[in-house]
Amino acid sequence: MPSATRCPTTDRKYFGGVRESANHHTTTITITTTPRPSFLPPHPQPHMLELHVYGPFQGLPSIDAQCLAAIAYLQVTLPRGSYTVIASSNPWLSPSRSLPALRHNTRWLTTLPSIASYLAHLQSTDTTLSASPFSFAGRAPSPPSTDAFTTYILTHGQHLLDLSLFCSLPNYPKVRSAYSTICGFPDRYLLPPRLLSAAEARIRDLGITVPIPSLSPSSSTTASSLDPSPPAATPGEAALRTAAAASENRKTALKAPATRIRLTTLFSTFLDTLESQLSHERHILHTADPTLADCAAVGVLSLLLFPDLPDDFAAREMRKRRRLVAYVHDLRTRLLGAPVLDVLAVMRGEERSAIPWGRVERGDWEWLLRGEWIDSPLRGWFGINPVPEPDEDEEREGEEEDWEERKMRRRARVARRRQWWGSVATIAVGVVGFAGFLVWSGMGRVVTGETVVEVEQGGVRGRGN
Amino acid sequence: MSETPTASTSIFPTIPIPQPIRRFFDAFPLLTLPPTPLPARSPAASNVPSLYVFSTPENVAAGKPSFNPACLKWQTYLMLSGIEFQSIPSSNHASPSGSLPFLRPGAAESNEQSKPVTSAHLVQWVKDHGKPSQDVDPSNPELVAFTTLLDTRIRDAWLYALYLEPRNFNTLAIKQYCQTAIPLVNKLLAWEYRNSAFKELCKTRPGAVLSSIDIYADADSAFSSLATLLADQGGDWFFGAAEPGLFDATVYSYTHLILTLPWDRRAATLQHTLRKYDILVAHERRLHALTFARDRRKKSSS
Numbered sequence: 001m002p003s004a005t006r007c008p009t010t011d012r013k014y015f016g017g018v019r020e021s022a023n024h025h026t027t028t029i030t031i032t033t034t035p036r037p038s039f040l041p042p043h044p045q046p047h048m049l050e051l052h053v054y055g056p057f058q059g060l061p062s063i064d065a066q067c068l069a070a071i072a073y074l075q076v077t078l079p080r081g082s083y084t085v086i087a088s089s090n091p092w093l094s095p096s097r098s099l100p101a102l103r104h105n106t107r108w109l110t111t112l113p114s115i116a117s118y119l120a121h122l123q124s125t126d127t128t129l130s131a132s133p134f135s136f137a138g139r140a141p142s143p144p145s146t147d148a149f150t151t152y153i154l155t156h157g158q159h160l161l162d163l164s165l166f167c168s169l170p171n172y173p174k175v176r177s178a179y180s181t182i183c184g185f186p187d188r189y190l191l192p193p194r195l196l197s198a199a200e201a202r203i204r205d206l207g208i209t210v211p212i213p214s215l216s217p218s219s220s221t222t223a224s225s226l227d228p229s230p231p232a233a234t235p236g237e238a239a240l241r242t243a244a245a246a247s248e249n250r251k252t253a254l255k256a257p258a259t260r261i262r263l264t265t266l267f268s269t270f271l272d273t274l275e276s277q278l279s280h281e282r283h284i285l286h287t288a289d290p291t292l293a294d295c296a297a298v299g300v301l302s303l304l305l306f307p308d309l310p311d312d313f314a315a316r317e318m319r320k321r322r323r324l325v326a327y328v329h330d331l332r333t334r335l336l337g338a339p340v341l342d343v344l345a346v347m348r349g350e351e352r353s354a355i356p357w358g359r360v361e362r363g364d365w366e367w368l369l370r371g372e373w374i375d376s377p378l379r380g381w382f383g384i385n386p387v388p389e390p391d392e393d394e395e396r397e398g399e400e401e402d403w404e405e406r407k408m409r410r411r412a413r414v415a416r417r418r419q420w421w422g423s424v425a426t427i428a429v430g431v432v433g434f435a436g437f438l439v440w441s442g443m444g445r446v447v448t449g450e451t452v453v454e455v456e457q458g459g460v461r462g463r464g465n
Numbered sequence: 466m467s468e469t470p471t472a473s474t475s476i477f478p479t480i481p482i483p484q485p486i487r488r489f490f491d492a493f494p495l496l497t498l499p500p501t502p503l504p505a506r507s508p509a510a511s512n513v514p515s516l517y518v519f520s521t522p523e524n525v526a527a528g529k530p531s532f533n534p535a536c537l538k539w540q541t542y543l544m545l546s547g548i549e550f551q552s553i554p555s556s557n558h559a560s561p562s563g564s565l566p567f568l569r570p571g572a573a574e575s576n577e578q579s580k581p582v583t584s585a586h587l588v589q590w591v592k593d594h595g596k597p598s599q600d601v602d603p604s605n606p607e608l609v610a611f612t613t614l615l616d617t618r619i620r621d622a623w624l625y626a627l628y629l630e631p632r633n634f635n636t637l638a639i640k641q642y643c644q645t646a647i648p649l650v651n652k653l654l655a656w657e658y659r660n661s662a663f664k665e666l667c668k669t670r671p672g673a674v675l676s677s678i679d680i681y682a683d684a685d686s687a688f689s690s691l692a693t694l695l696a697d698q699g700g701d702w703f704f705g706a707a708e709p710g711l712f713d714a715t716v717y718s719y720t721h722l723i724l725t726l727p728w729d730r731r732a733a734t735l736q737h738t739l740r741k742y743d744i745l746v747a748h749e750r751r752l753h754a755l756t757f758a759r760d761r762r763k764k765s766s767s
Contacts, residue, residue, distance in 0.1 A: 006639055062632060096679075097672025110672075144693035147618075148610035155617050155669070195671065202668055277606035340632050 048102040050358065052093055055182030056308040056346055059339035062087070063178055063229075065161055066112055068152065068299035069292075070100035071355060072335035073112070076290050077119050082129055084358035087346050089182040091191070112154070113147070116292050142292065143285045149277070149293035156270045157300030159206060162199035163263060164304060164314035167210045171309045172196065181343055208262055214311050215333055267317040274301075275324050282330070292333065294450035298331040306332075502565065512571045514548065514594075515538060518554035519565055519641070525552045528761045530721060532641050534623060536566045538718035539587055545709055545754040546595030556608075577644055600710040601703075608704060608712060611694065614687050619719050622684030622735055624675060628662035632729035677734075685738045691716065692742040701751060709752055718751040 021160035029206055051074055061071055074083055094101030096110035102118065109115045119380075123129045165175045178190040200210045274297065278284050284293050304314040317373040319325060337354030349359035492523070518536035520529075531537045531552070543550050560567045562583040568590065570579050582590045601608050627638050633743065634655075643654040666680075668675045698705045703712050723739050739745060 023518055091672055094672070096670070096674040098670065098674070110676075111679055111683075117682070118687070144690050144697060145607055145610060148607070148614040148688045151617055151687075152610040152613040155613055158669075198668070198671055207669075225545060272611050273604070274605045276604075276611075 009323075010151075018359065038237045048157070051077070051083060052088045052090070052099055052101045052390070053085060054179075055087035055089045055360075056340040056343050056359045057175075057178045057303075057342070060302055060306060061085070061336055061340050061346075063175070063182070063303075064099065064156060064302050065099045065296075065299040068336065069154070069295045070102070070114055070115055072290070072295035072298050073116060073119075073292055073355070074333070075335050075337075077123070077297065077385070078129060080356060084349075084356050086349075086358040086360055087182065087361050089179075090184055090187065092187075105255075112150070112292070112296070146285060146291050146293050147409075149284060149295045153293060153296040153300055157296070157304075159202060160267060160270060160314060161267070161300065161303055162203050163208075163212065164197035164309065164311075165214050166196050166306075167203050168309075168311050169209075169211045170214045170311040174309060182347070194376055206262075206266070208259065211256060212259055212263075213256065249320065263313065270322055271317065275321050278323060278327060278435070280323070284327075286391065290331065294334065296332060298328060298335055302332050302336065478553050485610060499659055510612040511551065511706040514550045514551050514554050514571045515569045516543065517553050517559060517565055517567050517569070520558070522554055525554055525702070528757060528764055530757050531566075532722065534620070534718040534722055535564075535584065537722065538715050539566050539568075539584060541714040541717055541756050542587075543591065543595075545714060546591045548591065548595045601706060601712065605704070608694055611691070612712065612715065613704075614690065615715055615719065618683045619667065622680050622687075623719060623723070624666060625664045625675065626728070626732070626735040627682045627724075628659050629666075629675065630677075630729070630732040632732040634659065637726060675725065677752070681734050681738060684735060685714070685741075688739055688745060691720065692744045695744050695748060701748075709755065713748070713752060714747070717749055717752045720745055721753060724749060 046193040051070055053062045053067035053071060054064040057064065060068060060179050061294040062068045071085055089099070091097050091099050093099075094110050095108050096109060100110075100112070100115070102115045103124075104118070107118075109118045119129075162173060162239045166172055202240055203210050274284070279286075283290055283298055285291050301318065301324065305318040305325065307315075309315070318328075340346055340351065340353065342351060344353070346357050347360045351357045469713040478483055497630050516536075516539065518531040518540060519533035520536070522529045524531070531540055540552060555565060557564055559565075560583070561581050562585070564584070566584055568582040568587060568588075568589075571584065572579070603609075627632055628634055637650070638658060639655055642658055645654070663675070666675055695703060700706065700707045702717065702761075704710075706713075709717075720739060721737055
């Protein structure tokens with residue numbers, strides 16, 4: 001759905017969001033320069049940024065590493081109240097059909113590097129956005145290797161996430177059900193298979209056969225074949241049992257150790273590189289404050305470490321590296337807030353945590369049927385109220401409300417009505433014009449085949465004259 | 466002939482075969498022909514290792530670099546390691562791994578060592594055969610990270626500029642990669658190249674929407690990081706090395722091609738982007754003087 005058609009609803013949301021955030025954080029209001037009577041509500045902030053992400057997963061604010069990284073980066077760079085995070089989980093919102101996507105008025109930024117560079121650009125032009133909880137706030141030049149490490153972590157970390165979340169046979173059902181909780185109606189069935197096949201394509205490039213059977217020692221097929229036989233079994237019976245189990249799962253049993261070795265190598269290459277880069281510092285690039293690379297790292301590593309999955313080989317590999325685990329725990333508490341417990345509260349924007357959640361506009365059938373995506377003149381035709389009436393609360397709240405705003409609202413109503421009449425007139429003129437053309441060209445008489453040719457020729461000749 | 470290998474397969478029980486039938490099968494093969502000679506144009510076994518690359522016969526004869534970054538990287542690296550080799554124009558279909566380049570060791574090697582070496586094993590092969598190099602420790606995190614930067618952002622921009630900008634694709638890529646004698650095959654190849662480039666780019670872009678602005682901006686920031694890295698370390702080569710190594714060869718393989726290919730004027734964003742970074746252009750010049758330019762001088766003087 002093009003973004004322009006969604007404006008009526010999102011504008012409203014903007015309004016509510018700003019007011020709410022302003023109540024919580026009065027400091028941001030005092031910075032605004034325009035003198036304004038104190039009884040008036042604050043100006044709608046021009047810099048209300050919306051970050052659209054995939055929804056929460058097992059206590060983490062998002063199921064996607066890049067989304068987690070984007071949430072963390074906004075926490076690091078922007079002051080609270082200047083943005084909302086919306087767990088829309090709907091990639092169709094964004095022009096690149098992927099999340100995370102940052103929306104600023106009509107502009108969409110859809111990759112982590114472009115979000116970062118856009119925020120740096122915004123902060124260089126607007127001082128109100130620079131007051132971040134961290135001192136660096138995008139002003140101190142980030143080390144030259146930030147880009148390189150961010151790319152490295154996101155590219156290679158994505159492979160590990162593909163392995164542990166999608167390509168692992170025991171884990172995928174859990175991930176799929178998490179996606180179906182957070183996604184809207186058609187997407188909840190379409191998105192997980194699409195992500196799965198993309199993950200499988202990436203993993204096949206590494207030379208690993210997918211899907212990967214269970215690798216945890218408790219449930220692996222090799223282990224089950226070595227189970228002790230019942231006590232009454234003779235040595236011969238035990239040998240037969242083992243042989244039968246082995247031949248049954250011969251293919252998997254032969255493949256499993258090789259796969260395990262490949263995976264261990266992949267994990268240790270990535271995690272050891274990160275650990276040696278981190279050494280004994282607090283941040284990965286040895287800076288005083290977190291950088292984009294740290295945000296990428298917390299996105300990837302926390303998805304490897306924290307989720308409780310049936311086959312936890314990723315978490316086991318992580319736990320072998322104490323320093324990395326301590327680093328992820330530290331960053332998570334600072335950048336991703338408390339564990340998210342209620343997914344639905346997040347979607348309604350009611351979750352109160354360090355992350356400023358916004359209400360989700362679901363792009364499913366319910367939303368389609370409500371017809372909010374239809375442009376206002378068309379909605380008039382369908383009998384749906386085209387004028388978004390102000391909320392009851394709002395009316396009561398501002399009893400001696402500013403005449404300025406009322407005037408604006410009235411003006412908007414008049415403009416909308418004018419637009420409606422305009423479109424009615426356009427359609428009427430179109431219909432009349434077409435009827436006129438039919439009469440003029442003589443096509444009105446055309447009923448059966450033979451006359452068609454003559455009439456058309458006549459029409460052509462007539463136009464030629 | 467009586468103890469025929471029937472006994473070796475344990476699944477089937479040994480059945481005594483009647484004499485006439487056994488005699489009939491023993492008569493085969495009726496005639497054994499001598500082995501077919503190789504085609505006349507097939508390369509003669511030479512004492513010098515041969516590197517199979519994407520190139521044209523004229524380019525190879527003139528000692529010009531390959532037009533494919535992966536091939537050019539290894540050409541450069543072999544030259545830097547002081548290994549005598551010859552480049553041979555070839556295509557992916559000739560390679561045992563399905564992709565170029567690969568190296569056929571010289572005839573002087575023993576039988577075990579004369580197997581083709583694919584690009585994944587070239588570093589080890591060079592280590593065994595070339596002069597001892599003081600290359601950077603390959604597990605250095607910064608090196609690993611910057612290599613990823615080249616393999617993702619700059620490679621993506623390269624793929625986009627060459628294959629998905631129609632102007633460049635029609636003037637450059639088709640001439641380089643789709644030159645068989647059959648027009649229909651060329652059309653098919655062209656479609657395949659474009660399609661695989663698109664799929665390659667989509668692997669890291671789940672929405673399958675490619676934005677040239679984003680791709681080129683990412684490449685720009687990657688070039689800028691590389692330039693800062695080179696400037697910060699102060700030396701002529703990356704990571705403060707005394708001599709150029711594999712990373713320099715990789716950077717060169719992209720910068721040389723981006724700077725020298727005749728891009729279409731209206732689709733040369735990548736070239737303009739790179740030209741902004743004088744230090745990378747100077748790096749490309751230095752490395753070129755050390756490898757291909759010197760090679761050509763040597764050839765012309767001899």
